[in-house]
Amino acid sequence: MLRHAARRLVSRTAAAPTARRALATAEVPAEAAEDSTFVEAWKKVAPNIEPPTTPLSLMQPRPPTPATIPTKLTVNFVLPYKSEIANKEVDMVIVPATTGQMGVLPGHVATIAELKPGVLSVHEGNDVTKYFVSSGFAFVHANSIADIVAVEAVPVDQIDPALVQKGLADFTAKLGSASTDLEKAEAQIGVDVHSALNAALTG
Amino acid sequence: MAMAALRREGRRILLSPTVPNPSPAAASAAVTRSSAISQPCTPLGARSISTQVVRNRMKSVKNIQKITKAMKMVAASKLRAVQTRTENSRGLWQPFTALLGDTPSVDVKKNVIVAITSDKGLCGGINSTSVKVSRALHKLTSGPEKESKYVILGEKGKVQLVRDSRNSIEMTVTELQKNPINYTQIAVLADDILKNVEYDALRVIFNKFHSVILFKPTMVTILSPEVAEKESEAGGKMGDLDSYEIEGGETKSEILQNLAEFQFSCVLYNGALENACSELGARMSAMDSSSRNAGDMLDRLTLTYNRTRQASITTELIEIISGASALEG
Numbered sequence: 001m002l003r004h005a006a007r008r009l010v011s012r013t014a015a016a017p018t019a020r021r022a023l024a025t026a027e028v029p030a031e032a033a034e035d036s037t038f039v040e041a042w043k044k045v046a047p048n049i050e051p052p053t054t055p056l057s058l059m060q061p062r063p064p065t066p067a068t069i070p071t072k073l074t075v076n077f078v079l080p081y082k083s084e085i086a087n088k089e090v091d092m093v094i095v096p097a098t099t100g101q102m103g104v105l106p107g108h109v110a111t112i113a114e115l116k117p118g119v120l121s122v123h124e125g126n127d128v129t130k131y132f133v134s135s136g137f138a139f140v141h142a143n144s145i146a147d148i149v150a151v152e153a154v155p156v157d158q159i160d161p162a163l164v165q166k167g168l169a170d171f172t173a174k175l176g177s178a179s180t181d182l183e184k185a186e187a188q189i190g191v192d193v194h195s196a197l198n199a200a201l202t203g
Numbered sequence: 204m205a206m207a208a209l210r211r212e213g214r215r216i217l218l219s220p221t222v223p224n225p226s227p228a229a230a231s232a233a234v235t236r237s238s239a240i241s242q243p244c245t246p247l248g249a250r251s252i253s254t255q256v257v258r259n260r261m262k263s264v265k266n267i268q269k270i271t272k273a274m275k276m277v278a279a280s281k282l283r284a285v286q287t288r289t290e291n292s293r294g295l296w297q298p299f300t301a302l303l304g305d306t307p308s309v310d311v312k313k314n315v316i317v318a319i320t321s322d323k324g325l326c327g328g329i330n331s332t333s334v335k336v337s338r339a340l341h342k343l344t345s346g347p348e349k350e351s352k353y354v355i356l357g358e359k360g361k362v363q364l365v366r367d368s369r370n371s372i373e374m375t376v377t378e379l380q381k382n383p384i385n386y387t388q389i390a391v392l393a394d395d396i397l398k399n400v401e402y403d404a405l406r407v408i409f410n411k412f413h414s415v416i417l418f419k420p421t422m423v424t425i426l427s428p429e430v431a432e433k434e435s436e437a438g439g440k441m442g443d444l445d446s447y448e449i450e451g452g453e454t455k456s457e458i459l460q461n462l463a464e465f466q467f468s469c470v471l472y473n474g475a476l477e478n479a480c481s482e483l484g485a486r487m488s489a490m491d492s493s494s495r496n497a498g499d500m501l502d503r504l505t506l507t508y509n510r511t512r513q514a515s516i517t518t519e520l521i522e523i524i525s526g527a528s529a530l531e532g
Contacts, residue, residue, distance in 0.1 A: 046339035098451030113450035147298030
């Protein structure tokens with residue numbers, strides 16, 4: 001019964017799915033071959049069920065490492081609720097790694113960096129866009145693509161200084177009066193984030 | 204009204220002398236059952252067929268049609284809201300796959316299959332598909348030295364898997380969608396799962412939303428930090444991982460641990476949103492076909508009703524006319 005309905009719905013919206021199907025076939029190429037061991041093992045165990053799709057077949061393949069250092073850095077900055085920057089070509093990004101502010105230029109060595117609360121700045125020519133990120137990870141690949149995944153980020157000009165001071169005072173007080181380790185840890189995190197916010201506003 | 208009473212009286216008088224008398228209820232039921240073929244003349248004198256049964260059926264079918272239409276519209280409006288959030292979250296897992304690749308055929312001792320299903324039903328076959336894929340994966344990843352366990356998110360998956368794999372279920376989580384799905388909730392959930400479950404490889408199974416009528420089961424593999432290091436040393440697809448410098452933290456393993464946990468929460472977030480979208484899309488099409496079926500059934504019942512009604516009127520007329528002609532001549 002549902003199959004009939006699906007067929008009827010498909011025939012009604014005949015134009016849209018075919019267009020999407022045409023786009024979908026463009027992405028399939030070499031990635032399918034890499035999952036062949038999985039697909040074969042699957043077919044042995046469950047021949048009647050189609051194997052599930054895997055992420056490699058759902059994303060655009062990344063370009064290989066070029067021979068010469070490229071002039072621009074491609075940046076992807078993603079948050080859980082949106083992709084802030086997607087495939088933008090910039091000159092430099094400065095990420096707040098746990099070891100300090102790290103500048104990433106095209107041709108940077110491949111790096112995995114864990115981020116601490118701080119300011120992320122994106123430099124494009126003479127424009128600088130600054131975001132305050134809560135934490136996350138930054139991957140720099142050998143082909144001059146930088147992926148920054150953060151949990152929360154706001155542009156620095158949207159931060160309210162009064163609330164920052166208040167939060168800092170609150171958490172410092174909580175840190176003083178904390179009794180259990182968990183409360184101490186939570187208060188410490190609050191203090192760290194708010195002091196970083198403070199530094200972001202001033203610096 | 205008086206005619207109906209007379210009709211009933213006539214039936215009672217006629218039925219008592221005849222021995223193998225079909226009850227009027229059976230006769231009318233037989234008529235409604237054979238809705239495709241009309242049988243105006245019922246055997247052995249049961250005269251007028253009650254249209255009450257057909258009318259009741261029509262009322263209930265019409266109510267069902269209204270309910271399913273309303274459910275479809277509710278699902279459509281909810282889908283619009285969730286779809287934008289899902290599309291925005293699609294960029295979240297791509298950096299991890301770009302860095303670590305995807306190794307679905309990795310051979311490890313402890314596999315944990317995280318199946319994301321829905322809590323509510325009436326959403327077509329998506330939960331059954333997820334459960335089928337999970338079961339096949341369980342068969343694939345169990346062996347002499349390997350074992351695999353389930354972590355189930357969603358009531359429907361739990362109900363289906365508890366039947367035959369009760370011992371392999373490590374933990375279940377329900378009422379995921381009581382509040383709209385947000386990252387904080389999923390992060391806490393991911394933390395919970397990682398604390399309680401030992402794993403070498405996590406496989407997250409969900410229905411990816413391609414369009415309102417197309418949902419495909421998708422599997423994302425996340426390796427534990429130890430296995431990731433082993434795979435990168437072995438070379439192959441993950442061999443590049445070694446070439447990356449690690450910034451921050453004390454040891455490489457600490458960073459890889461954080462990375463694996465973060466990857467899991469991101470993948471789980473995207474998977475939960477995609478599954479929610481697929482559930483709503485499947486519910487839309489299921490309710491749509493339901494209302495269409497109800498409409499067809501209503502048409503058929505209307506025809507039967509009219510036929511029955513007209514047959515009983517004709518019978519009455521025949522009786523009256525034959526009675527009148529008997530009086531005259």
